Amino acid sequence: MPQEGAGQVAGVPLTPAQRRRRRANRLNLSTPAGLLVARLGSARRRPGPYGLVLAEGYRLRFPVAGAFTVGDVVITAHSFDALLARTPDLLVHEELHARQYARCLGLPYLGIYVLAMGWSVLRTGDRASGNVFERRAGLVAGGYVERPVRSLRRRRGGRGRAG
Numbered sequence: 001m002p003q004e005g006a007g008q009v010a011g012v013p014l015t016p017a018q019r020r021r022r023r024a025n026r027l028n029l030s031t032p033a034g035l036l037v038a039r040l041g042s043a044r045r046r047p048g049p050y051g052l053v054l055a056e057g058y059r060l061r062f063p064v065a066g067a068f069t070v071g072d073v074v075i076t077a078h079s080f081d082a083l084l085a086r087t088p089d090l091l092v093h094e095e096l097h098a099r100q101y102a103r104c105l106g107l108p109y110l111g112i113y114v115l116a117m118g119w120s121v122l123r124t125g126d127r128a129s130g131n132v133f134e135r136r137a138g139l140v141a142g143g144y145v146e147r148p149v150r151s152l153r154r155r156r157g158g159r160g161r162a163g
């Protein structure tokens with residue numbers, strides 16, 4: 001088990017898997033797209049751990065999330081210091097999302113992710129709990145609380161939901 005905080009700083013040599021991810025996300029254009037989104041939102045950029053780029057102070061209102069990742073670029077409207085104080089493993093979680101981009105050949109991941117999110121909302125009423133990508137990246141590490149799966153069948157004899 002890695003020490004707490006290990007690899008959480010920029011400048012630590014990348015693992016071969018991280019180097020492959022970084023090259024893949026450059027070639028599939030998801031990292032350039034992330035840099036563009038960060039720029040459009042006037043976010044400040046700095047190098048992060050695991051070969052990620054951290055972009056903070058993002059000013060656009062979409063998408064609504066504590067942090068979101070496009071390619072190898074992790075973007076937030078807040079500061080990473082504040083986010084990591086609350087969810088210390090957040091960048092481990094976001095790095096797994098960056099790997100998911102690489103496996104889905106880049107930007108097609110966004111479409112597949114939205115489908116997985118829709119499924120999650122249907123099954124759990126929550127964007128993350130039933131979303132395979134969030135589950136694999138780690139719900140707790142991502143700052144999510146797991147919600148139980150609910151039945152797809154309508155309750156019979158329920159009250160207050162006429163029509």
Ligand SMILES: [Zn+2]
Binds near residue numbers: 093097134137142
């Ligand atoms: Zn996530």
